[in-house]
Amino acid sequence: MHYLSKPVLLLTLLTVLLGWSAISLADQESKPFAEKRVVLQISDNNPFKQTLVLNVANNLLKHYGTDKIDVEIVAFGPGLRLLFAENTNKDRIQGLADNGVRFSACSNTINAMSRKLGHKPVLSSHAVKVSAGVVRIMDLVDQDYILIKP
Amino acid sequence: MTNRTPNLRNTLLLAILSAGFLGSESQAANWLMLQGTEPAGAAPRAKLWGFIQPEYQQTDGALLAAGPWKGQSAIFNQIGPDLKSESTFQIRRARIGIRGTGMPLDSNVNYFFLAEAGNNAITRQGGGSVRLTDASITFNHLPGARIRVGQFKYPGSEEGLQAIHVFDYINFTNASNQLLLERFFDGDGSDKQNPNRPNGAFRDVGVQLFDTFRRSGWEHSYAAMIGNGNGIVRADNDDNKDLYLYWSSEQVYGGKGPRRQGLKLSAWWQDGKRTLTGAGAGEYDRNRWGAALTFRKQQWRAAAEYIAADGMIFNGTDGGAVPGSVNNAGTAVASFNVAPEGEADGWYVHLGYAVTPEWELDARYDVLNRMTDVSAQERKLETLTLGAQYFMNKKSRLIVNYEVRDAEAPGLAGSAVPNQILADIDDRISVQLLAIF
Numbered sequence: 001m002h003y004l005s006k007p008v009l010l011l012t013l014l015t016v017l018l019g020w021s022a023i024s025l026a027d028q029e030s031k032p033f034a035e036k037r038v039v040l041q042i043s044d045n046n047p048f049k050q051t052l053v054l055n056v057a058n059n060l061l062k063h064y065g066t067d068k069i070d071v072e073i074v075a076f077g078p079g080l081r082l083l084f085a086e087n088t089n090k091d092r093i094q095g096l097a098d099n100g101v102r103f104s105a106c107s108n109t110i111n112a113m114s115r116k117l118g119h120k121p122v123l124s125s126h127a128v129k130v131s132a133g134v135v136r137i138m139d140l141v142d143q144d145y146i147l148i149k150p
Numbered sequence: 151m152t153n154r155t156p157n158l159r160n161t162l163l164l165a166i167l168s169a170g171f172l173g174s175e176s177q178a179a180n181w182l183m184l185q186g187t188e189p190a191g192a193a194p195r196a197k198l199w200g201f202i203q204p205e206y207q208q209t210d211g212a213l214l215a216a217g218p219w220k221g222q223s224a225i226f227n228q229i230g231p232d233l234k235s236e237s238t239f240q241i242r243r244a245r246i247g248i249r250g251t252g253m254p255l256d257s258n259v260n261y262f263f264l265a266e267a268g269n270n271a272i273t274r275q276g277g278g279s280v281r282l283t284d285a286s287i288t289f290n291h292l293p294g295a296r297i298r299v300g301q302f303k304y305p306g307s308e309e310g311l312q313a314i315h316v317f318d319y320i321n322f323t324n325a326s327n328q329l330l331l332e333r334f335f336d337g338d339g340s341d342k343q344n345p346n347r348p349n350g351a352f353r354d355v356g357v358q359l360f361d362t363f364r365r366s367g368w369e370h371s372y373a374a375m376i377g378n379g380n381g382i383v384r385a386d387n388d389d390n391k392d393l394y395l396y397w398s399s400e401q402v403y404g405g406k407g408p409r410r411q412g413l414k415l416s417a418w419w420q421d422g423k424r425t426l427t428g429a430g431a432g433e434y435d436r437n438r439w440g441a442a443l444t445f446r447k448q449q450w451r452a453a454a455e456y457i458a459a460d461g462m463i464f465n466g467t468d469g470g471a472v473p474g475s476v477n478n479a480g481t482a483v484a485s486f487n488v489a490p491e492g493e494a495d496g497w498y499v500h501l502g503y504a505v506t507p508e509w510e511l512d513a514r515y516d517v518l519n520r521m522t523d524v525s526a527q528e529r530k531l532e533t534l535t536l537g538a539q540y541f542m543n544k545k546s547r548l549i550v551n552y553e554v555r556d557a558e559a560p561g562l563a564g565s566a567v568p569n570q571i572l573a574d575i576d577d578r579i580s581v582q583l584l585a586i587f
Binding site for chain 2 (some may be wrong): 023045046047050064080081082084086087088089113116117
């Protein structure tokens with residue numbers, strides 16, 4: 001029986017570790033000097049929560065400075081309405097995106113809404129689709145993001 | 151000549167001392183969008199809301215000084231809509247409504263529903279009961295051309311189009327009250343008559359095309375509506391339809407909703423016909439048009455508006471008496487009158503200043519020139535309204551108004567009976583509370 005030699009094993013392990021780090025670092029590349037990393041969850045139907053989550057994101061940027069804090073807003077369930085293209089908050093979303101805030105849209109929710117609407121909802125150009133909103137949140141938490149649900 | 155009695159002065163002084171000044175909310179807002187649409191992607195399925203306006207109004211109750219009803223109550227010194235007293239507490243408005251999207255995932259369909267249960271010309275004229283004031287659906291599918299269908303405020307004067315619960319004053323200007331708040335009658339008043347339906351409440355039943363566009367810091371809005379021209383909560387009574395056209399351009403300084411700051415210019419036109427079936431039966435033109443300027447920036451608020459009217463001019467009551475009153479000779483009953491082919495115009499200017507975030511001072515001067523085409527029937531009504539507002543919070547406020555009122559028949563001698571009657575128009579004090587929920 002042949003086993004992997006130690007150098008090959010070490011090289012393989014190193015590749016895996018680098019790959020995992022690459023995935024983790026990809027989220028953090030946009031704010032390499034960030035001292036704090038926050039994921040904001042919006043999953044509520046309440047329109048007031050839309051205003052609240054945008055206010056929290058804005059307040060974080062103001063307090064820490066745009067380069068010192070990394071913010072991602074993850075929308076799923078009824079909260080995905082925040083990322084509809086025609087949403088009344090689109091100007092605020094544009095402003096936050098210009099300051100590096102990221103917006104993730106849950107594909108599971110998109111599919112469910114598509115069935116109800118009869119067509120796919122049109123999302124903001126700043127929304128990035130993720131396979132599942134809760135999974136995205138969990139992944140970010142694993143990367144030391146602080147979860148806040150206003 | 152006006153009556154300014156110590157009684158009213160003391161009441162005014164007490165009211166102002168016990169009230170306060172607070173910021174106004176009403177100028178430079180986009181009423182078409184605020185009242186006809188819901189925030190895209192952020193509106194609830196159904197939002198319950200409403201407001202209550204209890205108030206007290208008082209005049210000195212001066213009686214008619216001349217004419218066939220001499221010594222009886224003067225309609226202009228009685229408190230409406232009941233016209234039975236010169237001082238009264240009442241629930242001026244009590245409205246409850248629901249608005250929303252129906253299906254939150256689809257912002258293209260909005261609805262608005264509002265009912266009135268207060269004591270006013272909507273609920274008391276033509277039979278008193280709770281009335282539907284608004285019931286509409288708005289379709290936002292077409293870019294640049296939203297469609298609103300149902301019963302709602304027609305696009306027109308700034309004073310009429312703005313939401314009543316953010317109005318800076320308690321009573322409307324004479325021009326809006328008599329030229330735009332339409333009363334519906336069967337005849338011209340030659341025979342005894344009362345309104346046959348509720349006051350029009352600046353509303354009609356029909357379909358409206360409208361939208362708003364932003365260009366270089368300016369917001370331009372248009373609206374075109376076709377309606378029955380026959381008041382609220384009923385079908386049309388003839389084959390004619392009213393046409394309403396509206397345009398506004400506003401330089402937006404900031405803020406949002408009813409408190410938005412900006413400088414707005416607007417103009418409007420209303421063209422319609424009315425059919426009388428009683429005395430003076432026939433079909434008559436009813437045209438209205440006007441232009442307005444509103445301004446709101448930091449502590450300052452200002453507005454000016456001009457309103458013109460041709461046809462179906464509300465022309466007061468016989469002898470200035472309360473309708474239904476029998477004259478002293480026992481030969482006639484006072485009635486409301488309409489001049490089907492008369493002309494009129496009016497205007498107002500308003501200035502407000504928020505002394506502190508809780509307190510505001512307001513002043514408004516308004517003029518109505520009624521029946522300008524017939525010298526002997528021409529009447530000029532002038533009112534200077536001094537006001538103070540105190541905001542307990544964003545949804546509750548106290549308003550105090552003192553109206554210095556004058557009226558005359560400029561085409562007649564000072565000794566003529568109409569001028570003797572109008573000389574006794576009293577000042578009026580009003581105190582109103584507002585609670586929005």
